[in-house]
Amino acid sequence: MWQDLRFGLRVWARQPGLTLIVLLTLALGIGANTSLFSVINAVLLRPLPFPEPERLVRLWGVDKAQAQLAGDAGRNDYGASPIDVLDWRAQSHSFEELAVTGSGGATLITGEGGSVQVRSEGVSHNFFTLLGVSPVLGRFFETDSSGKPEDKVVVLSESLWRRQFGADPSVLGRTVTLAGKPCTVIGVAPLGLEPPLFSPRGAPDIWHPVALNEPPSMRGVRWYAVLGRLREGVTVAQAQAELDALNQRLEMDFPATNTGRSVLVMPLTESLVQEVRPALLLLLGAVGFVLLIGTANVANLLIARSVTRQRELAIRTALGASRGRLLRQLLVESLLVALAGGTLGLLLALWLTDVLVALSGNGMPRLQSVHVDGRVLAFTLAVSLSSGLLFGLLPALQGSRLAQQAAAGLPGRSVSTGRSQRWTRQALVAGEVALSLVLLVGAGLLLQTFWRLQRVDPGFQPQQVLTLELATPxxxxxxxxxxxxxxxxxxxxxxxxxxxxxxxxxxxxxxxxxxxxxxxxxxxxxxxxxxxxxxxxxxxxxxxxxxxxxxxxxxxxxxxxxxxxxxxxxxxxxxxxxxxxxxxxxxxxxxxxxxxxxxxxxxxxxxxxxxxxxxxxxxxxxxxxxxxxxxxxxxxxxxxxxxxxxxxxxxxxxxxxxxxxxEIPVFNVRTAEELLSGSVAQPRFRALLLGAFAALAMLLAALGIAGVVSWSVAQRTREIGIRVALGAQPRDVLRMVMGQGLAAVLVGVALGLAGALALTRVLEGLLFELTATDPLTFASGVVALTGTALLASYLPTRRALRIDPAEALRLE
Known part of the structure; x- marks a missing residue:
């Protein structure tokens, strides 16, 4: 194996131009996949930073009438009333804990003459124990012997502790004034709690306890977010069934406030990512297509290179090398360059990931935890090795077969061999064109959706309007x-x-x-x-x-x-x-x-x-x-x-x-135009990203087409020279050479249309005033791709028009 690695390095070093093209192609494909997987890993795959996160659930209040009006049976209401929570806690057996949280704004006076506006969050005393987190410093909220939660105490976030108090441990026991109320600092919460997992208003800076002892008249006031931890062995479906039965009893007992009210139990992770999961998986599939197109291009390059290495491989076969030995050598060379391309792709992903996070805006949850970890490294390694096998196996099989034919005295450039290579390369190009068309159609649909959303009249005039959130101090x-x-x-x-x-x-x-x-x-x-x-x-x-x-x-x-x-x-x-x-x-x-x-x-x-x-x-x-x-x-x-x-x-x-x-706190300062832009942040993110992937796919497909036509011209130099010598006109040569490339393009377009009709169905939920089979989008994709293919075929064909018949025959 060491010998194969050394020889592979020398082979790639002898062809620096080819090596550079292969490395750049792989780095783009693998880097784009790695960066998007980094986001998916953080948002969808990485568990929440709490013990046994699979047992954590979110309880969404549901108003049945509003759900029916909106045509949505899922969550459609933010909160629950304190009385509801007390009933659920007392009469259900599915939950180990139920806790509530509600956000707001306040001014914090530190006691040293300074003040800062903070995002405060009121939570029940068992909020931190339900999540299973430990304080960085001090302790969390407790109750007295009668079960009454303590009052006039606060817990700081770690970020507020560091930026406002200089990470001073003596902050414990200090008296601060929160919203005009003197409070004692008893603890510092870890950073894992600071992302706005439970509050739509932003990351909290400080927590204060709230008591669920509202009077019965407050039963209909629903503004708390409710979290739960399931008992060991209890499923979400079981908890949902129990709460459904419980809420039916509450409807009968309290018809004035609970009629038409229900609750949806959802895993906490699912409640955070359910709206962004389809788009992220769609984009991962799209960037996977880009990588497949890139590997097809590399495979075409290696097939062309295998022809120039026939003599070398034939000699090795004549000296006793088996076909398996040649296959191993050629695959080691492919895997070697794939790993090098993967390394470059990983470095590129470090930059691309920041770009993705910036493009996604504030609508994507858990983006603050995006980073390269062991799972991302393993994904990059797996993608690199898979790519190496994909683009290396077919050229290795053909190269080893040519070597055996040459060693056995068969003509290395036989008609059958040339036809086999030609069909293989055209099939790869057809596949590239098909995948590119699917991406083009998908990107076109999302871009049209984004364009239509921007043209919707929001109902107000956002120009020259400033908005600020204020709170009673x-x-x-x-x-x-x-x-x-x-x-x-x-x-x-x-x-x-x-x-x-x-x-x-x-x-x-x-x-x-x-x-x-x-x-x-x-x-x-x-x-x-x-x-x-x-x-x-x-x-x-x-x-x-x-x-x-x-x-x-x-x-x-x-x-x-x-x-x-x-x-x-x-x-x-x-x-x-x-x-x-x-x-x-x-x-x-x-x-x-x-x-x-x-x-x-x-x-x-x-x-x-x-x-x-x-x-x-x-x-x-x-x-x-x-x-x-x-x-x-x-x-x-x-x-x-x-x-x-x-x-x-x-x-x-x-x-x-x-x-x-x-002391009036001011938050969330932004213009109405920023508010309007934020409402289309996710459609813009999807459209721009898929559009970029489609453009990259079309560029790679064009390079693949140009490579096939260039290889065809090089292989048929003698034939073209003879035809010109016998009186063939430039248009005849142009038709003959370009026809070979366009045949693969037309086959790819047909396959791509069929694939687009099937795969764009997954976009239906992301479209606005547009069908997944919009004829204009399909026609535009076909025209754009065909035009690009014609240009990619014509540029290398000009070389055929400049062939001198005498020079072509002399080379033979």
């Missing part, structure tokens, strides 16, 4: 009146800033993909046996609609009349008007929303345009807006439309907020 001591007063003062101050056109506040921004659905009843309308349909609830200030650019279709918007103590009013969107008031004007009608026994009636005073709240690919859903000055909120978004640049406005807005209350 001291929620434990702030009354609704004080929260309302602060909101009004902030809006008044911001409106007076230079260049500001209008400003408003909103509980949930468009495209936030957070559900807040409430059952809605219409006054004086009989209710059937089914639970009332749902509509999304929002709370906004009077200036929000003008600041965001939502059109008023009829009626009026909120104004100074709509304050506390006045009759409650709502503004609804056009989708709600169509759903709840078909064929009639909703103005002046009254609705009631919520799960309580006697929710207040609210008069519809206006109808505004629809907003694609759940993304441009989802149809607008019924929404109604409550007046913030009648229903104060503690956390909301400030929306500012101005004539100036976002950076200039942001500085002025921050100054205005600090003048009113320097």
């Amino acid at each position: 001291r929620p434990w001591t702030t009354t609704p009146e004080q929260a309302l007063s602060n909101s009004m003062r902030i809006l008044e101050e911001v409106r007076t800033l230079p260049g500001v056109i209008d400003a408003g506040s909103m509980s949930l921004l468009p495209l936030s993909d957070v559900e807040a659905c409430q059952p809605v009843r219409v006054e004086k309308r009989a209710q059937g046996a089914e639970p009332p349909p749902c509509a999304e609830v929002r709370t906004s200030s009077p200036g929000y609609f003008r600041a965001m650019g939502l059109p008023l279709l009829s009626g009026r918007l909120f104004d100074a009349r709509d304050t506390q103590g006045q009759p409650r009013v709502v503004v609804i969107n056009s989708a709600m008007a169509r759903r709840f008031f078909p064929g009639e004007s909703p103005l002046g009608k009254r609705i009631a929303a919520g799960s309580s026994a006697e929710p207040p009636w609210m008069e519809v005073i206006g109808v505004v345009g629809d907003v694609h709240h759940f993304g441009p690919s989802k149809a607008p859903v019924p929404e109604f807006y409550k007046a913030q000055f009648q229903d104060p909120v503690w956390t909301y978004w400030l929306v500012v439309r101005s004539e100036r640049e976002a950076g200039q406005v942001l500085s002025a807005v921050r100054g205005a907020i600090r003048r009113i209350d320097p």
